[in-house]
Amino acid sequence: MTPLKLTKSERENHDKMTTFGTKTKIEKPEKCLVQGAHALLLRISKYAGLAPLKFEPHAQGWVVSVSTSVWFYSYTLITVLLINTLWTIIQDVQLDMEYSVRMNSSLGRGVVIVDILIIVVNACLGIYAAPMRMRKMMQYTSVLNEIRGAADKSAAQAESSNLSNIEHRAVIKYFVKKGKTPKEIFEDMVSVLQESAPSYTMVKKWARLFQQGRESCEDDPRPGRPVTIAEELQISKKRVGEIIHEHMNMGKISARWVPKMLTPFDKQRRLQTSKDFLELVGDNIDEICDRIVTVDETWVRQYDPESKQESMQWTKKGERPPKKFKVPKSASKLMATIFWDSEGVLLIDYLPKGTTMNGQYYANLLAQEREAVVQKRRGKLSRGVLFLQDNASVHTVRVSRQALKDTGFSEIDHPPYSPDLAPSDYFLFSNLKKELRGRRFVDDNQMKMAVESHFDCKEKEYFLGGLKALYTRCEKCISLEGDYIEK
Numbered sequence: 001m002t003p004l005k006l007t008k009s010e011r012e013n014h015d016k017m018t019t020f021g022t023k024t025k026i027e028k029p030e031k032c033l034v035q036g037a038h039a040l041l042l043r044i045s046k047y048a049g050l051a052p053l054k055f056e057p058h059a060q061g062w063v064v065s066v067s068t069s070v071w072f073y074s075y076t077l078i079t080v081l082l083i084n085t086l087w088t089i090i091q092d093v094q095l096d097m098e099y100s101v102r103m104n105s106s107l108g109r110g111v112v113i114v115d116i117l118i119i120v121v122n123a124c125l126g127i128y129a130a131p132m133r134m135r136k137m138m139q140y141t142s143v144l145n146e147i148r149g150a151a152d153k154s155a156a157q158a159e160s161s162n163l164s165n166i167e168h169r170a171v172i173k174y175f176v177k178k179g180k181t182p183k184e185i186f187e188d189m190v191s192v193l194q195e196s197a198p199s200y201t202m203v204k205k206w207a208r209l210f211q212q213g214r215e216s217c218e219d220d221p222r223p224g225r226p227v228t229i230a231e232e233l234q235i236s237k238k239r240v241g242e243i244i245h246e247h248m249n250m251g252k253i254s255a256r257w258v259p260k261m262l263t264p265f266d267k268q269r270r271l272q273t274s275k276d277f278l279e280l281v282g283d284n285i286d287e288i289c290d291r292i293v294t295v296d297e298t299w300v301r302q303y304d305p306e307s308k309q310e311s312m313q314w315t316k317k318g319e320r321p322p323k324k325f326k327v328p329k330s331a332s333k334l335m336a337t338i339f340w341d342s343e344g345v346l347l348i349d350y351l352p353k354g355t356t357m358n359g360q361y362y363a364n365l366l367a368q369e370r371e372a373v374v375q376k377r378r379g380k381l382s383r384g385v386l387f388l389q390d391n392a393s394v395h396t397v398r399v400s401r402q403a404l405k406d407t408g409f410s411e412i413d414h415p416p417y418s419p420d421l422a423p424s425d426y427f428l429f430s431n432l433k434k435e436l437r438g439r440r441f442v443d444d445n446q447m448k449m450a451v452e453s454h455f456d457c458k459e460k461e462y463f464l465g466g467l468k469a470l471y472t473r474c475e476k477c478i479s480l481e482g483d484y485i486e487k
Helices: 008-017 028-048 068-107 113-161 165-177 182-196 200-211 229-233 237-247 264-281 285-291 359-376 398-407 423-436 444-456 460-479
Strands: 055-058 061-064 292-301 333-341 344-350 386-388 410-412
Touching (some): 165 182, 292 423, 333 460, 344 444
Parallel strands (some): 292 386
16 A cells, blocks of 8 residues: 655645644654654554654754644554554463363363464464554555545635636626627636536526626525525434424425415405304205205316326336326317206306306306206205305396396305305316316317216215215314315
8 A cells, every 4th residue: 555645735734733833852862762663663654554754853853744633643543553453462362372271171281382382473473464454454544534635635626716606697797797798708708617617508597687687696585495404413314304204293295276365354254154054054954955056167178188196007116107298288168157956967058159258148047047946856946945156256246146036046155265165166176177187079069978978977965965065164164264175
């Protein structure tokens, strides 16, 4: 192994960092003793692969031309290893003695001079091989020191030659002020910084920002925060995750989209509406649900691609996952207005293309709905229809209000911005679109047939369950003090 050597500049750097003086003065009367000790350690350090001490004459004695920190580290390590090696030799001699005594006892004789000579020879061989053994033990330390020194040197060179991102941006800003184009700036920076120059994309981006009037070279504040817990506490990221999840019982979830940031007034209205509905139902949930008729509008497309979760497939371990190409939604669509109750769909209307849904159009649909109730649900009008609709503008204009009054239906109050309390939104339409996603229809007629066949194959309990869920949701709304129901 190549001995570790210290150049003059490295010795000076070590001298600056050490607390003690770099040169240890040795008086002349002690010269012989020091030289004798040095000769012994020099032989050991040569086998161990360490840089030896270098003695130089001085006007007032002898000096050791190596930093105190290096001297202390090197020879303390040699001393420890020497003691370890001698202790190993002593243990070997002890084992040889015990073995010799045991063997001679079994033969019925005492220890003879030959046995003693064998033990002495083995001890001498151990002492002779000690430097080689120490050399092997020192290899790991020497190699680690060399690697650490090379890494520190490389980091120092990189730090001195590379510019930070902020310095790059400052240079770009300077050239932009001089009127240079991004291409010219990039070429200039590459010619000077070479491999440490920023990419052309970065130069182009920041040149555009500075041209638009930006002055700061700092990064904009980002949402969230960097991962710093593991670095500050000096523990692994795996341990951080274990503490957060298992000990603190915390989990990271994504936010859910809601129609509107509810005001205290909105929450109070949702709370009161939920209480009114629970009071209306009482213990007669089946009877009340049997009287409810609800309506809403939704868009139906000729093609609506599956979501990533809906397109999941079973694969064997090690197989490559299937690819999913991004396909846009179909531009061809129809607005469907669906009236339904606890037994099924009463009326489906598809808004003709080129026609606008307005109050008069909706008023006509209410008249058709009343006729459908008469034809399909005999006795429902006499029991009293409870009509549930949202607060869309076409539902609340004067002509629509008058048409609803003419039907004789009793309206159930519904709070605004509350699709989570609308059975059509949280139940009927979500299941319909889930089934239609991924299917491609050639025309509107085929699409209409798919919608109607979806409802025709459902049992009565399917629709009744969707309406009964409103009771549970009102209870959750009350427990949340009027806030949105996430699930």
